[in-house]
Amino acid sequence: MASFMSLRDAVAENLKDGDAVAFEGFTHLIPHAAAHEAIRQNRKDLTLIRMTPDIVYDQMVGMGMVRKMIFSYVGNPGVGLLRRVRDAVENNWPQSLEIEEHSHAAMANAYEAGAAGLPCAVFRGYRGAGLAEVNPNIKSIICPFTGEKLAAIPSVRPDVTFIHAQRADKKGNVLIEGIIGIQKEAVLAAKRSVVTVEEVVDEFDEHPNTCILPHWTVSAISTVPGGAHPSYTHGYYDRDNARYIEWDKIAADRDTFLTWMKENVLDADPDAFADRVKDLRTAA
Amino acid sequence: MASFMSLRDAVAENLKDGDAVAFEGFTHLIPHAAAHEAIRQNRKDLTLIRMTPDIVYDQMVGMGMVRKMIFSYVGNPGVGLLRRVRDAVENNWPQSLEIEEHSHAAMANAYEAGAAGLPCAVFRGYRGAGLAEVNPNIKSIICPFTGEKLAAIPSVRPDVTFIHAQRADKKGNVLIEGIIGIQKEAVLAAKRSVVTVEEVVDEFDEHPNTCILPHWTVSAISTVPGGAHPSYTHGYYDRDNARYIEWDKIAADRDTFLTWMKENVLDADPDAFADRVKDLRTAA
């Protein structure tokens, strides 16, 4: 049953050291504010799960919070590499990083299987792919009707999932629209879930088939306007592409990175996000 | 690529004797007009596929068009049994009927697997269920990670699927809304597909995440207002519950059934449907 609370309390209550955690978002609706709160609360020994780790995972890895990362594409979308992740993988800075790497199809199926309560995902994939040789969690099953060999990987079942969404209603039902990505599955697959929203409204007046998470599937809801920045929220504000391009420079150097993190994350708070999207607001 | 054509042509071009065919709809949007056209064209030796065979399948079975039926609930929803199907199963009238029976979960997964291009569906099901003993198409696989035994059944891949939908745009994209059921999967799983629609509009102005079948996934579109009657079309007209109750009496007797079929199906045409929903229209 969704409780409305501050983001600080939501993170404190739901994210523990050692957790397997997904901050999901597929370019759209990336829960930056929630990830920054996790950084401020200095959680350790995390297993980060995400199809497309980007800036916030680069930040958490660079801050030494992460033991392992499960992913399918580790890049700054449209810009290039994630330099903090590279530094961890190539040079163990600030600590070593275990990786479990999949394809998008595999991760999408693994979240789907997690949401569906299954122990594994079954799909046609990884044929001739090198990942099948380096990732022991890629196995296969045989179709009992055709004899076809299909790929199987464990379902993804995070301890806690964080997502950002457009809005909640007063009962705590959560609406996601636009590029909905994998967020619904990531919440349903998780034991606990925290949703930051742009706003809370009395009730929804949407199309009957929109993507809605009923209140009883969500643990906590925090109102954080701009909480996806520099990602975007469809209907609220645009993607701040310049920040993604800029990140490439910030993350290139360890000291520049640490200085930036202190100023923009450690010494900031969730209220800062509303300001950051002021000039990116879209017409409703 | 969707072609706009008369329902007569659409059925003639896409449904052949001996086909495995799904006329799908889950209470909502049942393609009655298309099924009646198939009856008029007197297709034979069909394998009918549907989660919830109801009046139209009762009619096709009673008219001797059906060799086999694959289903998960064979009832007149909210009313009772399907008397023509019973007569075929219990008394071989007008001919014997082979059945392949599943649970809803199994059929839903089998359509999903068909749409996903997989040879089989894998799910947690049929535990302790008698169907697993009488249906040789219910097998199992073992999760390679947990050792859990999961159910597997062949995916559903109809030769042709018929559905009814709210509307198409001029390019042939098809919009389905409300109780969307299994129709999208049934179309994507099939080799060919025919959609009857209430109307054709210039373009859609809907929510970005509505259920839409792109024009290149559909073979033929026919405009048949009222084409779901006595089922309903969300936003257009209500369910004609009285017809479902009435059917129980019509189907109870072979002669009454045959007389009704001649008057209401064989001697009618798709245009008749618009009249049948005249008094059931809902406010837009």
Place this chain on the structure above:
Amino acid sequence: MSENDFTPDEMMTIAASRALTNDDVCFVGIGAPSAACNVARLTHAPDITLIYESGTIGTAPDVLPLSIGDGELCDTAITTVSVPEMFRYWLQGGRITIGFLGAAQLDKFGNINTTVIGDYHHPKTRLPGGGGAPEIATSSQQVYITMKQSLRGMVDKIDFFTSFGHGDGGDARRKLGIETAGPTLLITDLAVWKPDPETKEFTVVSLHPGVTRDEVQATCGWTVKFADDLEVTPAPTELELKTLRDLRERTRIAHSGKKEKAA
């Protein structure tokens, strides 16, 4: 309103409604389960979540649907999802607290037949079949069953295992790898039954007002066990009865209204 001013069917529906709470997420079948769930929603459990297998989640119909896919279920739902999603994410995902089933045949361990009377391949009577029941019975956290008692319905041995209850009793579910609780409540027109903690045999724990042990036994095909501390089901309250009757009257008008219009 006196204690006798209600029918056994009304008592059954109201007793079933009382077993539901605000925190429940119910997978609702048509008929008595649907009426019970909606009476609960309209009385003591306004926040209960009702899910129909057609894909409607958190629905609040003003009249009872004739089918599990009536339009009003969608109109009043929080959201409506596809049928594969319903069965994968919501039922198989373990999110349903109560699966509500009816039965054509029921045995004392809560196994249900709605498939055939007689042999499966050469049935005397072909029934509609299981629909969602086989997986509702195993994926819901608990299963509640409602049915009218009769010697034809409550039988020593069902003709077909449409859905699995407690098998031959005891830990039969665990032996099959089923982790959910299965049937934990049976509500008939005469009594409330619960499974014995050990044997899992349904035992009468409460007789509806005015019902005798003999009446229960006379309409049940197995030898009935009664709890030592057998209770009497509280009679329907005025509010419960009025809520159920109003709901049925609204339903009758809605359905007959259509009939007249369309005729």
Place this chain on the structure above:
Amino acid sequence: MSENDFTPDEMMTIAASRALTNDDVCFVGIGAPSAACNVARLTHAPDITLIYESGTIGTAPDVLPLSIGDGELCDTAITTVSVPEMFRYWLQGGRITIGFLGAAQLDKFGNINTTVIGDYHHPKTRLPGGGGAPEIATSSQQVYITMKQSLRGMVDKIDFFTSFGHGDGGDARRKLGIETAGPTLLITDLAVWKPDPETKEFTVVSLHPGVTRDEVQATCGWTVKFADDLEVTPAPTELELKTLRDLRERTRIAHSGKKEKAA
């Protein structure tokens, strides 16, 4: 506008755009593939269906997206679906006619590496990884590849098989049970390549205007085969060039516009 008034990169993008038709359903990656697909849509193939793995189907962006999930892709799409649906129904379902891939490393059989330079477990350079590529390469009916030629990129032996092309050539795909055609076209900044029907080795079938065989060989890590009937790629038309440049200019303004606003 003379033949020399275009860059090799422009020629590459335009040559790639010409390979696309109105009937194609393209799974589009970011960068050169995205530009090529949108030039095709804005010139000779207005009805082409562009799909980005973020879930947008039939999208028609006015500017090139920076990421595969930019808002405009959704705004202009016929519909936007979830990511699991995208990979299950649309890619795995066999509905993609052309999967468009780039490469960090490519070998002569169209095998691609975008994962690591060096050993997987102790990489010299950790690249972003495969994303959708492993299954795009096997589930799309055909695969088109675009990349700029370089000795670092076009190598005799790739360090990691991110996605499978024709393996070691011949019927390597069939041996793995892969039924799709795989890489059927490679378009670089210097030439158009097609696999030999038998060996599946990429062979230059067309040199871009002004490009020599030596230039192609000098930027390619394997010994290049040239078709007997080697052609010259038609230079970009005025319309093609204008379309591409206008698209890039609109994109530049849109992205820098944001930058100024946000700074």
